[in-house]
Amino acid sequence: MFGHLIQSQIVRNVRKSIFYSVLADETTDISQIEQFSLCVRYVEDQSYKIREDFVTFVPVYDVTGAGLANTVLEPLSILGLDLKKMRGQGYDGAATMRGQFRGVQASIKEKLPLALYTHCSSQSKFVFVGCK
Numbered sequence: 652m653f654g655h656l657i658q659s660q661i662v663r664n665v666r667k668s669i670f671y672s673v674l675a676d677e678t679t680d681i682s683q684i685e686q687f688s689l690c691v692r693y694v695e696d697q698s699y700k701i702r703e704d705f706v707t708f709v710p711v712y713d714v715t716g717a718g719l720a721n722t723v724l725e726p727l728s729i730l731g732l733d734l735k736k737m738r739g740q741g742y743d744g745a746a747t748m749r750g751q752f753r754g755v756q757a758s759i760k761e762k763l764p765l766a767l768y769t770h771c772s773s774q775s776k777f778v779f780v781g782c783k
Contacts, residue, residue: 658706658707658730661691661704661706662706662730662731662732664693664695664696664702664704665691665693665732666731666732666733667696668693668694668695668696668736669694669736670693670694670736670737670738670739671691671692671693671732671736671737671738671739672691672692672693672737672738672739672740672741672766673689673690673691673692673723673727673737673739673740673741673766674689674690674691674692674703674740674741674742675687675688675689675690675723675740675741675742675755676688676742676743677711677719677743684710685710685711685714686708686709686710686711687708687709687711687719687722687723688705688707688708689705689706689707689708689709689723689726689727690703690704690705690706691703691704691706691727691732692739692741706726706727706730707726707730709722709723709725709726716754716755716757716758717758719755719758720755720758720759720762723740723755723759724759724762734762734763735763737759737763737765737766738765738766738767739766739767739768739769740755740756740759740760740766740767740768740769741768741769741770742755742756742768742770743770756768
């Protein structure tokens with residue numbers, strides 16, 4: 652119940668924002684189910700602070716670029732976020748995510764040309780820390 656209330660407040664905040672970006676990372680949970688963690692980055696309405704908030708976990712059933720793109724877009728649409736306001740997308744460097752022809756970013760960019768892809772810098776930090 653609390654999770655739903657928090658998620659609803661985040662969605663309200665994103666709706667007030669002019670634009671937003673989506674951040675997604677794929678992982679496998681303890682029961683071996685692949686899932687995306689979806690986050691949104693937006694500018695807070697009154698304070699003009701940049702916010703980055705977790706929205707939801709989404710199970711992954713289709714690991715093709717187009718399938719993963721739908722896995723990203725559908726929950727955002729179901730939550731009531733205007734996909735036309737999406738101006739950015741950030742993922743790790745995996746070919747399925749970043750591929751310029753069949754990757755997630757290419758599939759989303761085909762539908763939403765203003766949603767620019769950026770390699771998620773936090774992914775680089777994790778790799779760097781892991782290499783020490």
